[in-house]
Amino acid sequence: MQYNQITAAGTIAPGPDPAGPTSKDIRNLIETALNSDDFSFSWSGQRHQPYEGILDTGASIIKLYIYAWRIGNGGRKKYPSEKRIQIRDGVDNIGFLRPITATNKTLLLGVYDSPSGTPIFAAWDATANADHTQKSCQVQVEELQAAITEGIHKCNDSRGNTIYTFMPNFLGNYIDLVSAGNVFVIPASTTGTLATKVKEATLPNKKKRTIKSVQKLLQQIQNLSSTEKEALVKQRIGQGLFKDLLKNKYHCKCALCGIQTEKMLIGSHIKRWKDSSDAEKLDENNGLLLCAHHDALFDKHLISFEDNGDLIVSTTLTASEQKELQIAAIPPILVSPGMKPYLAEHRSKLK
């Protein structure tokens, strides 16, 4: 009998059980997933289950106890879509017996080696499964499939416990949000799909770890000049999270000329990174999405803007330079109240 599987096309059809992943594959996958998106993770024990590791979310250091197995067929012919992991008798229950807190978390994970490409995670409520002797945790293959399109998907097992299925790029966010009893703390103000809510709820921590990773980078390059450091920050942040935040605000167009070529666009700080507080460093009000040309003009303080949005041009630019640089074509900008303190700072540096 063949059980239902996710196909290479992402649909569901009867087929052979995926052979993998091996335990080593699973640990590598976890390690890779938790060292992306500015998360920082290292194993402190991976010889037996639960594996142990330390995750820095930017906001806190979390000690992780991770139980993780491959997801295979349920083995019950009545249920062709049933998949499961098997919590084996004799696994060290030290993780299960620890309370899940903000800085100590136990994860109960399965990994399905989907032929559609990326492996898919399922995470069960570790607390509810603490009575673990020879227990299997089920998940329907359709619920795993839903993660491909949704990113992260919520469902239930046959006991009514919550399961989240998700792609590897949600593992860090999942850990960030999971708390005692597998309750996700997602602010009521978040809207949209579960994936959007999760990303929004975890954004403050993402900002923190982005700042932390840039600080780490700056420490590594202590000998560079402050101009060179600022240029590196610009590259790292202006093309990273800060740009993403501003792309959203400016609909992926240069705020001054409307250029939409993604590679030409930069998240440009109004108040310099090194002069900004942590809260200001990744504040959307402290940025403009600009093309390379306009970013250079703005970054070098050759142009700035009044609180009403009107352009101010540096007196160091001659009439012919202004013509060459097409300064006259720059329109006024929309200035929200939150932008005004930053613009005042920028104007004070106008050449």
Ligand SMILES: [Zn+2]
């Ligand atoms: Zn432009």
